[in-house]
Amino acid sequence: MIRVLIADDEDLVRVALAALLRLEIDLEVVAMTANGESTITAALTTRPDVAVVDATMPDHDGFAVAATLSQALPTCAVVVLTGQGKPPHPHRALATGAKGLLPKGTTAGALADVIRRVHAGGHYVDPAIAANALLPPPCPLTPRELEVLRQAEYDTPVTEIAHRLGLSSGTVRNYLSAAVVKLGATNRRDAFTTAHDNGWL
Template structure:
């Protein structure tokens, strides 16, 4: 039996996935959680073979939960399942240790097959998404620019960003100017959005 952990904040979706997987003779759902922060604890308790994680969840998002789970229980294979097939999410999921990435509007049999293939040691990714992610390329930012843009995501002031990343206000302004130029954005909020979508943060 393939032991599966489900993490999705929408109870209806989580229930539907569990019911669908229960119909498969070789799959058993051993845990269901609604918050990314519950994933590692549930995995330690139930020791699943495969974790099916939603990307967007309250508290700890699925991408952060994937990285935590990959560290805590490396034997558990991870499949990200999301409504949003964005190259940025795909790139971050692969960097977090995910072995699969599927979108929720895929046919049910495709999701079941993805679980089986990932359990068998293979990778499962949407070919179009993988191609788009490769086409967008690697991040154009330096490590410091990325730190500054991450700190700026929530609309923090230059002074707050400077304190958070241990740089002077002038250096923060220079880095923000650079990332705005590199993304072709009108402002830092737009630069952060573009960077997020491309998986550069």
């Protein structure tokens, strides 16, 4: 029998999930919690084999819970359920210690299968979440900022870029400064590399 803890701050979701998982003959729901702190406490008390936790719980989100339990209770595999919005990158999510990453809309049968898989020592990331992680992030730069940054390759002087694009040197500097800030870069060369590596140039 696989002992399961369910953590979700929505009562209806938590109770419904528990009821559905209890229909599986090899799963036993041993605890239900509504926030991160109580989840950690309940896990250390009941010592479940698998904890199914919501990614966006109050005080400690699902990934913080996974990070804590991976140290305090390494025998407990954590499956994180993500809600609407952009899911976390699988690599970053699994680096916290989570063994599974699924959307909240997953069927109870599919969740039960993932619970069995992580209990057996495996990992599972929903294919749609994994596919989204392969897409390049959206570009924060305007077309004009990209055009100016593209011209800045090889440390081309600002005056040369301004001449090529028919802009003033001050305008070119403004565009380059905006690109550096938006990309969190240290200088325009770093900004160019970041934009290039993300496929925006």
